[in-house]
Every structure is written in C-alpha cells, then in structure tokens.
Amino acid sequence: MAKKTVTKSKAVKVTSSAKVSNAQASMAKQLANVLSDTYVLAVKTHGYHWNVVGMSFAPLHAFFGEQYASLTAAADEIAERIRALGMMPDGSMESFLQNTVITEAGTKALTAEGMLADLLASHELVRERLVEAENMADDIDDLATQDLMVKQLGEHEKTMWMIRSHITK
Ligand SMILES: [Fe+2]
Secondary structure, three states, X not given: OOOOOOOOOOOEEEOOOOOOOHHHHHHXXXXXXXXXXXXXXXXXXXXXXXXXOOOOHHHHHHHHHHHHHHHHHHXXXXXXXXXXOOEEEOOOHHHHHHXXXXXXXXXXXXXXXXXXXXXXXXXXXXXXXXXXXHHHHHHOOOHHHHHHHHHHHHHHHHHHHHHHHHOOO
C-alpha cells in the first residue's frame, strides 16, 4: 500500500501500516507540539545545568540536572504516544524549533535568578500547551493521551512550585 499523508505538519508522518483517523492525526499533531516544547525546554535546562554560576551553583546544578533528565524521559513518553496513535514523530531539532513556543537559551550569560525566572516562564508555556492537548484528548475520548497529559501537567506544576521556592524576591 502506498504511503498516504494526512497532515502537512513537518512534525508527524502517517505510517504505511496503520489506519489513522482524522481525530488521531489531529491529536498526534498537537502531541508533536508538546513534544517540541518538552524537548527544547530539556535542552535549555541542560544548558543551565552546565552554565549556572554563583553561591547556589551546587544545588542548582543538581536541580537542573534532575529536571533535564525528567523532561527527556517525558519527551520519550510523548513521542511513543504519537507512535501508538499510528503516526511517526519527527525527531529533528529543525522540526522541534519550528513547532515549539519555547525560546532557546541563546548565548547571553544569565544569572542563576535569571535562569530560574526563564525556566518558570517556559514551564508555564508548556503547561498551557498541555492543557490544549488534554482538552483535545478529552473531546475525542482518547483516554490514554488524556492520562499522559494530566500526568505531565502534574510534573510541570510540581517543577514550577520548586522553581518558585528558589525565588525569594
Ligand atoms: Fe551533568
């Protein structure tokens, strides 16, 4: 059977073997956005793990390291959910950067406080996209995706609490 494309998104492709409904394709496209946000935030957090300086270096180096690892694991789960929906996630940085709402860290050195404030804002943006994806999953009765989105919302909200707890001003 010839490959068929049901979406113009660069972030997901239809597999040749699976029959994919329009609802599943739309869900996978939304998940590709969340995947992009999660991966770009993981890369940014990893960079802050390397580059944080100051008296709080040791705890923040460890804190950012833990967050980087859990974001990477979350990206893996989201990508595998796209596969379970019969679509193929595009694993390229090009597509992640095209689909994300997260701004990369850039080359300007930030203070530890600046990193924490930036990560807090980034997690809020991912949280908003997760809510959109959760709503879509609810609308189409995709319980497994809905469960994953709710789990991720909890993770981001917990991380945001921990980041806010570092910010004393
Ligand atoms: Fe490290």
